[in-house]
Amino acid sequence: MCQHQPPCPTAESADRESARRVAHHPEQGWSLLCNGVLLFEDTGELLPDGRVIAPHRPLDTGQVTTAA
Template structure:
C-alpha cells in the first residue's frame, strides 16, 4: 500500500501514526494514512482490521477547578 521510501510503519506497529496521510477531510475531522489507519482529530483511530483505539486524552487532577 505504501510507496514511500523508507516504507511507512505498518498499521500494527507502535509508531503506526507516523505514516504519511493518503486522504483527509478536515471538515469531518479524519485522516486516512497510507498504512490504512483512520485517525480522528480527537486522537481516536480505527485500524484496518477494524480494531478501535479510543481517544487518548490527558487527565488533569485539578481540571475545571478554580484556585481560591
C-alpha cells in the same frame, strides 16, 4: 499499501500515527494514513482490521488557570 521509501510504519506498529496522510478531511474530523489507519481528530483510530483504538489525547493541556 505504503509505496514510500523508506516505508511508513505499519498499522500494527506503535508509531503507526507517523505514516503519511493520503486523504485529509479536517471538516469531517478524519485522515486516512497510507498504512490504512483512519485517524480521527479526537486521536481515536480505526485500524484496517476493524479494531478500534480509543482516543488518547493528553489529559494535561499545560494551561494555567488563575483565580478571578
